[in-house]
Amino acid sequence: MSSGTVLRPWPGYPAMLSEPRRLHLLGILLSSLQLLKDFFLPLVIYFITSISQKGFSTAWLLFTGTVIILAVLVWGGLGWYRFTYRVENDALVVEQGVLVHKRSVIPRERIQSIDLNQGLWHRIFNLVAVQVETAGGSSPEALLSALTLADAETLRHELLVPGVEAETNHAEPAALLKSAAFSELFLFGATSGGALGLVVSLFSGALTMLDDIGIELDWQQYITWIWDQANLVYLVLLVLLALWLLTALGMVLKYGGFTLTRTNDRLQMVYGLLQRRQVSIPIGRIQAVRLVEGVLRQPLGYLSIYVESAGYGQKGREKTLLWPLVRQRELVSLLGEFLPEFAWDIPLQPLPAKAGRRYMLRGFIPALLPALPALVWLPRGELAMALPLLGALWGFWVYRSAGWGLRDNMLAVRSRSLVRTTFIVPNRKVQSFSIGSTPWQRRAGLLSFELDLASQASFGLRDIYPTDAETLTCWFKKR
Amino acid sequence: MRSEPSERIDLRxxxxxxxxxxxRTLLFGAVTFALMALVGKLFNWPQWLSWLPPAAAVVYGGLEVTVLPRLRWERWRYQVNGEEIYLQRGVWYIKRTLIPMTRIQHVDTAQGVLMRRYGLAAVDVSTAAGTHQIPALAEEAADELRDRIAALARVSGDVV
Structure with a gap:
C-alpha cells in the first residue's frame, strides 16, 4: 500500500488540491453494479414476461443483455464524470448528478468523522470508499465510493487536521496501537447475542417440530422417545453446534484483524477480514463510554467497550465498538492507555435495600397478568405461575446488578435488562438531567433519575434516595 | 428535594x-369499534365484545375532559434563569428536568390550529439530545420567553 503505486484515474489528473477531483475509474463499475442491483427486480420481471410472450431465443437474450449492460455502464460513466469533489475554503464540496445537478458543501468544522471502508472490489484494486458524516445527519453526508488509499488519506488530512496541528500530526508519532487476538475475537463471536439467539430459536424450533411429528407433551414419554431416537438428537445437536460455529466465524470475519489506534486527538478502529472497515472518532466528540457484559460474557469475566459519539452512525443511536472483548480486570489499564479521559475506576454503590422488593414486584406483576388466566382456564395451569416467579427473580437480579458512583466530574451508572451495561460519562457531556417519581415511590421515599446524551442514548436508575438525587443534581450543575 | 419551578403555564x-x-378519544373509539366489529364478524365473537373499546374510550375520554387537564395544568411548572431551564410535568409520574443554557442549540415557538384559536403558543427547546417543550404560554409571552432563552443560550457559549 505504498504511495508509489498510486493509480491516477487519467494522466492529466489535477494535482492542485483545490481543483475538482474525480473518483477512481472503478467508481463507474461500482455505480453500474449498484444500478443493476436497484433495477434487479424490474429487470427480472421484464425478462420473464418477454420470454413467456415471445419464447426463449439466445440472440434476443444476448442483444437485450448487451443493451442493458451498455446502458448501465454509460449511465454509470456519466455519473462518474459528473461526480467531482474538492476542498475549498475549509469545506468539502461535492458536485454530482447527471440529470439534476446537486452541489453539497460540508464545512470542515461540521464534519464528525471520516470513515474508510473497503468492499471486496475495493480490496482487489486497493481502493477505499470514503464516508463523511456530520453531527445529526441521518445518512452519510457524502459518500465517495472509490478513491485510492493515498487520495483518501490526503483528503482526510485536508479535512480533519486543523491548520496548526497539521505539521505535528502529519507524522503521527505518538500513535498507540493494539490488535485483537484471534482467540479473543472467536470468543467474542461465540458468546455474541446473535449466536446465542440462533441456537435458542433453532432449539425451540426443533422442539415444536418434534411436537408436530405427533409426540404429546407428556415429558416422561417425550424423554424416553428422544432417548430412543438418539441419532436424531445427535444430528440436531451437531447441526446446532455447526450453526453456532458458523455464526462465531461470521463475527470473526466481520471483526477480524481488529486494530485500535489512538493518536493525539482521535481514536481509530480498523476491522473486518473481507470487508475492511475503518472508523475514526475525534476524542472530543465522545459523549460516553458504554461497557457491555453479555449474559455469557460476564461469568467468563469479559466485557465489550463501546463509545457513544454525537450524531454518529446510521440511526444516531448506534454505538461504535471500541474494543470487542477485554477481561474485566484489564479494563482500566486498556482505557487508561487509549482513552484516559474515561479511565476511571469508579466505586459503585448499590441501590437502597428497600428498593429490592420494588424491583421484584416490577418483574412479578407484568408476568402475573398472562399467568392468571392460564391458571384459571388451562389444565395444569399452576405451571404458569412459574412465570411471575421467574419475573420476580429477574427483578431481583436487575436490582442486584444496578449501581452508580461519582468521582470528580465522572458518573458511572450500571444497570441490567439482560446484559449488564455500565455508562461512564463526564458531566459536561450530559444534555439534560431529570428526576421523577410515582406516588408509590414518593411514599417509599425514593426517586428515579435519567440522563440524556447527544448520542440519543438515555440512561438512569429507578429507586435511589432523594439525598443521592440531590448529590447527582449538584454533580450535573457543577461546571 | 429541590422546590418546584416557579412559573405556571397558561390556564387556557x-x-x-x-x-x-x-x-382523540372519539377517533380511538370509532377505529377500535370498527376493528372489533369486523374481527368479531369473522370469528363469530359475541356482539357485546365490540362495545368494549368504545366503553373504555368513554371512561378515558371522560377523564380527559374532566379531571386530567386540571391535574396536568396544576403540575406543569417551568422556570428560566441565567443558568438553566427547569421543568416539571406529569400526572402520575412527576418528572423534573434540568437543561443547562450551555446545552441549548435552538429555541422555537410552535402553534397548532387549536392553540392559535386560543392565542397560545408552545416553546420548543432543543438540545443535542432532543427537544423539550413548554406547552402553553400566551403568544406574546412565548415570543418573549423564546427570545430570552435564545439570548441566554448565546451568552453561555456552545459546547457539544
Whole structure:
C-alpha cells in the first residue's frame, strides 16, 4: 500500500488540491453494479414476461443483455464524470448528478468523522470508499465510493487536521496501537447475542417440530422417545453446534484483524477480514463510554467497550465498538492507555435495600397478568405461575446488578435488562438531567433519575434516595 | 428535594387539552369499534365484545375532559434563569428536568390550529439530545420567553 503505486484515474489528473477531483475509474463499475442491483427486480420481471410472450431465443437474450449492460455502464460513466469533489475554503464540496445537478458543501468544522471502508472490489484494486458524516445527519453526508488509499488519506488530512496541528500530526508519532487476538475475537463471536439467539430459536424450533411429528407433551414419554431416537438428537445437536460455529466465524470475519489506534486527538478502529472497515472518532466528540457484559460474557469475566459519539452512525443511536472483548480486570489499564479521559475506576454503590422488593414486584406483576388466566382456564395451569416467579427473580437480579458512583466530574451508572451495561460519562457531556417519581415511590421515599446524551442514548436508575438525587443534581450543575 | 419551578403555564391550555383529548378519544373509539366489529364478524365473537373499546374510550375520554387537564395544568411548572431551564410535568409520574443554557442549540415557538384559536403558543427547546417543550404560554409571552432563552443560550457559549 505504498504511495508509489498510486493509480491516477487519467494522466492529466489535477494535482492542485483545490481543483475538482474525480473518483477512481472503478467508481463507474461500482455505480453500474449498484444500478443493476436497484433495477434487479424490474429487470427480472421484464425478462420473464418477454420470454413467456415471445419464447426463449439466445440472440434476443444476448442483444437485450448487451443493451442493458451498455446502458448501465454509460449511465454509470456519466455519473462518474459528473461526480467531482474538492476542498475549498475549509469545506468539502461535492458536485454530482447527471440529470439534476446537486452541489453539497460540508464545512470542515461540521464534519464528525471520516470513515474508510473497503468492499471486496475495493480490496482487489486497493481502493477505499470514503464516508463523511456530520453531527445529526441521518445518512452519510457524502459518500465517495472509490478513491485510492493515498487520495483518501490526503483528503482526510485536508479535512480533519486543523491548520496548526497539521505539521505535528502529519507524522503521527505518538500513535498507540493494539490488535485483537484471534482467540479473543472467536470468543467474542461465540458468546455474541446473535449466536446465542440462533441456537435458542433453532432449539425451540426443533422442539415444536418434534411436537408436530405427533409426540404429546407428556415429558416422561417425550424423554424416553428422544432417548430412543438418539441419532436424531445427535444430528440436531451437531447441526446446532455447526450453526453456532458458523455464526462465531461470521463475527470473526466481520471483526477480524481488529486494530485500535489512538493518536493525539482521535481514536481509530480498523476491522473486518473481507470487508475492511475503518472508523475514526475525534476524542472530543465522545459523549460516553458504554461497557457491555453479555449474559455469557460476564461469568467468563469479559466485557465489550463501546463509545457513544454525537450524531454518529446510521440511526444516531448506534454505538461504535471500541474494543470487542477485554477481561474485566484489564479494563482500566486498556482505557487508561487509549482513552484516559474515561479511565476511571469508579466505586459503585448499590441501590437502597428497600428498593429490592420494588424491583421484584416490577418483574412479578407484568408476568402475573398472562399467568392468571392460564391458571384459571388451562389444565395444569399452576405451571404458569412459574412465570411471575421467574419475573420476580429477574427483578431481583436487575436490582442486584444496578449501581452508580461519582468521582470528580465522572458518573458511572450500571444497570441490567439482560446484559449488564455500565455508562461512564463526564458531566459536561450530559444534555439534560431529570428526576421523577410515582406516588408509590414518593411514599417509599425514593426517586428515579435519567440522563440524556447527544448520542440519543438515555440512561438512569429507578429507586435511589432523594439525598443521592440531590448529590447527582449538584454533580450535573457543577461546571 | 429541590422546590418546584416557579412559573405556571397558561390556564387556557386546559380547554385545548379537553378538545384535543375528546377528538382523540372519539377517533380511538370509532377505529377500535370498527376493528372489533369486523374481527368479531369473522370469528363469530359475541356482539357485546365490540362495545368494549368504545366503553373504555368513554371512561378515558371522560377523564380527559374532566379531571386530567386540571391535574396536568396544576403540575406543569417551568422556570428560566441565567443558568438553566427547569421543568416539571406529569400526572402520575412527576418528572423534573434540568437543561443547562450551555446545552441549548435552538429555541422555537410552535402553534397548532387549536392553540392559535386560543392565542397560545408552545416553546420548543432543543438540545443535542432532543427537544423539550413548554406547552402553553400566551403568544406574546412565548415570543418573549423564546427570545430570552435564545439570548441566554448565546451568552453561555456552545459546547457539544
Amino acid at each position: 391550555i386546559m380547554q385545548v387539552w379537553r378538545i384535543s383529548g375528546l377528538l
